[in-house]
Amino acid sequence: MIQPATWRSLGNTQGAIALRMHLGALSDSVEYRGAIEAGRSWERDFDSTGTAFESLFYRSTAICRSTPCNDNSARPVPVAVDIAFVPGSLRLECDSVGVTTIAASFWLVNYGYRESGAAAVHVFDDADRDGVGSASEWMLDYQGEALAGGDSAEVTLSISANTGRHRIIFQLDDDEVLANNIATGEITVGPITREVVITEFLADPTGELESEWIEIRNVAAYPIDLSGWKVGDLSHQNLMEAAPILEPGEYCVIAQDKIAFTGYYGNSCQPLFCKSWSSLNNGGDCIVLRDEFGTISDSVSYSGGAGENRSLELNEAAVPGLPHWNPSRSTTGSTPCGANSVLPAPAAHDAGFVENGMTIRKDSLDAELIHFTIDVANYGYLKLERTSIDIFDDRNHNGVPDDDELLTTVETGSIESGDTTTVAFSLQIPTGRHRLISRLPDDEAVDNNMCRVEISTGTLLREIIVTEFLADPTGELESEWIEIRNVSGRTIDFRGWSCGDLATQHAVELSRTLAPDEYAILAQDSAAFASFYGDGCAIIALSSWSSLNNGGDCIVLCDEFGTISDSVSYSDGAGENRSIERNESAIEAASWYPSTSLSGATPCGANSVSAEYSGATSFVLLHRVFAPTAGEELHFAIQCPPASRFTIEVFDMVGRRQRVIADDKYFSSGESSYDGLSDFYSHLPVGAYIIKVESEDGSFSQKAGFAVAPPK
Numbered sequence: 038m039i040q041p042a043t044w045r046s047l048g049n050t051q052g053a054i055a056l057r058m059h060l061g062a063l064s065d066s067v068e069y070r071g072a073i074e075a076g077r078s079w080e081r082d083f084d085s086t087g088t089a090f091e092s093l094f095y096r097s098t099a100i101c102r103s104t105p106c107n108d109n110s111a112r113p114v115p116v117a118v119d120i121a122f123v124p125g126s127l128r129l130e131c132d133s134v135g136v137t138t139i140a141a142s143f144w145l146v147n148y149g150y151r152e153s154g155a156a157a158v159h160v161f162d163d164a165d166r167d168g169v170g171s172a173s174e175w176m177l178d179y180q181g182e183a184l185a186g187g188d189s190a191e192v193t194l195s196i197s198a199n200t201g202r203h204r205i206i207f208q209l210d211d212d213e214v215l216a217n218n219i220a221t222g223e224i225t226v227g228p229i230t231r232e233v234v235i236t237e238f239l240a241d242p243t244g245e246l247e248s249e250w251i252e253i254r255n256v257a258a259y260p261i262d263l264s265g266w267k268v269g270d271l272s273h274q275n276l277m278e279a280a281p282i283l284e285p286g287e288y289c290v291i292a293q294d295k296i297a298f299t300g301y302y303g304n305s306c307q308p309l310f311c312k313s314w315s316s317l318n319n320g321g322d323c324i325v326l327r328d329e330f331g332t333i334s335d336s337v338s339y340s341g342g343a344g345e346n347r348s349l350e351l352n353e354a355a356v357p358g359l360p361h362w363n364p365s366r367s368t369t370g371s372t373p374c375g376a377n378s379v380l381p382a383p384a385a386h387d388a389g390f391v392e393n394g395m396t397i398r399k400d401s402l403d404a405e406l407i408h409f410t411i412d413v414a415n416y417g418y419l420k421l422e423r424t425s426i427d428i429f430d431d432r433n434h435n436g437v438p439d440d441d442e443l444l445t446t447v448e449t450g451s452i453e454s455g456d457t458t459t460v461a462f463s464l465q466i467p468t469g470r471h472r473l474i475s476r477l478p479d480d481e482a483v484d485n486n487m488c489r490v491e492i493s494t495g496t497l498l499r500e501i502i503v504t505e506f507l508a509d510p511t512g513e514l515e516s517e518w519i520e521i522r523n524v525s526g527r528t529i530d531f532r533g534w535s536c537g538d539l540a541t542q543h544a545v546e547l548s549r550t551l552a553p554d555e556y557a558i559l560a561q562d563s564a565a566f567a568s569f570y571g572d573g574c575a576i577i578a579l580s581s582w583s584s585l586n587n588g589g590d591c592i593v594l595c596d597e598f599g600t601i602s603d604s605v606s607y608s609d610g611a612g613e614n615r616s617i618e619r620n621e622s623a624i625e626a627a628s629w630y631p632s633t634s635l636s637g638a639t640p641c642g643a644n645s646v647s648a649e650y651s652g653a654t655s656f657v658l659l660h661r662v663f664a665p666t667a668g669e670e671l672h673f674a675i676q677c678p679p680a681s682r683f684t685i686e687v688f689d690m691v692g693r694r695q696r697v698i699a700d701d702k703y704f705s706s707g708e709s710s711y712d713g714l715s716d717f718y719s720h721l722p723v724g725a726y727i728i729k730v731e732s733e734d735g736s737f738s739q740k741a742g743f744a745v746a747p748p749k
Contacts, residue, residue, distance in 0.1 A: 053069070069094065076103075077103065078104070120184065121146055121209070122218075127220045137197060141194045144190070144192070145181065151186055155182065162198065162205060166259055176205075202261075203225070252289070263282070264329060266326070267327045275313050275315060277310075278312055289309060294310075305374070320340075322339065324337045337362070347370040350378060386417045387415070387485075389482065389486060404494060406463055407492065408462075423448055425446050426446065426449065426460060428444045444466075468496070469498065475488050501525065503603050506585070509587040511612075512614065517584065520558055520559075524553075532547060538591060538592065549575075556640075557574070557641070558575065558640055559577055574640050592605045611632070618632045618647070620646045631646075633705045645705060654678070656737075659673060659674060663746065665713025677737075683702060685730050687721075688727045726745065
């Protein structure tokens, strides 16, 4: 026990405690509040990740009301499952310049006392910076292993991202504790992000101006904190001091000498300064601007200054073919903290598509008839007498309009300077998925001469098909479900697709890709499906569910453009939680049969009825003598139409039935076996026996003899 020299009494209902080291530095502190019965202490929960008093301290539960110099008794109310991110464990890295892949790592821990299910992490790029991951910001989903209570696991992910700054949100599925289900990190990606750009500089001050300076501007759509940013020449960049937050569109100047700069230009533009300065060479140099992660945001190479205290300005509205840097045209020689005086030379002829300039829709009666509406503007200062629009079907998906992909050419009328004209026309485009490109002739500004759109045409694409479904769940299975398969030969993002009955289809709202030949499940209740069949299936959630009628219905699957990819009509279910499967090896449109799997269904796996189709029925013993007491089995082969029903029985030589192997059971073509047991689960005695096979409709019946031998 340690006795302080003096003691200040603590308040009974609230107060503050501070613990300082021998030099006065604060080691720990706590502000407490709340009444407690006399003689009972507050105890700290050392496992807590919280910061508030209510999540750190609890009333002692010890019989003697406190635990001085012993393990604390207080703990929060335990929860069954609490998957959480370990605080401070998130790491985001881009390994080298030019790499557009983010390496993410973090630790997950189960603070609960029960084993969790598979830990699911959803990753979002918080583009609107509202701190919430939305469907449009989704990047990927990660499905981890189950975690026992108290266990933790490290997770590493590889995330593809575009060049630029990204605020990445990692979000766990909701559990009993929501406060620890989100982790957020920020990083820049790529060799040049161009969030903040260099817009003006003066490298060769003379006379009364005794300071070099560089102007920068935030061209991002969000505020940028310049803390940690550096600027300088190619060999060395210097840290900005007292760096502010730069709002979108805002300018800022970094000066070699702050006092000399304001003495020459006045106080209307207050510059930043660096702790040190890399002098810019009058005869040419390279200016480099780096963000707080060391990623280059912008760089400028120049061959010489303009002289006479005239700056070099960026033509911020320049188009290809025009110079981007020019001596300032301002009468004062420069425009620090303001719009640059250099303006682009206006184009005489500039026809361009407006934003979202091509819209298309399918005809309500003819699914291969596509109606186009295209808006073209004249951005030049001369009147356009007319121009042409070429329409291409980018069949090789290379993003380039090739001559052999041209569908048609349409003409516009004359367009006055600054005006817009609309061209409407229709084309017959064959069934399938198409990437369409509209192209204007090259002119003085080619960056607005092309636009692209994607669409599917026709009534039945069959890119993704329905392969299995269960419409009449009973007992422990409390979910209808539909199995789908990607048969297109290409990876398809399922977001925007929809599925349902003939009247209503419901959409998939989150991005989920399906690889070629991959199966997935659309379930009425994902949790109920996983509880019955296990976690081996990829389950895709729909926004809602149209219940399938037990007595018959039509399942419709549509792509993101509303084109039907597949549809299935059925008259009733198979019952007893047995699914209806498509025979995927057959080409018949109506090749649907009850599952012959022992489990009643084959979700996310090859269908049990997908055997080679046979219209005939046959039964063959593959051998006739076996020794069941030695572990041998009698093997036989059945060839039949998928999901045929048979009764198979074993009799002794005087006609007494010994075993019912199958009682009106579903079979498809393939091999099966008999273990040699009787109906009383004892081995058949050594001797001769007869196996009888009869179809459910009585159209096939066959007997064959076999012998039970003693073990060798």
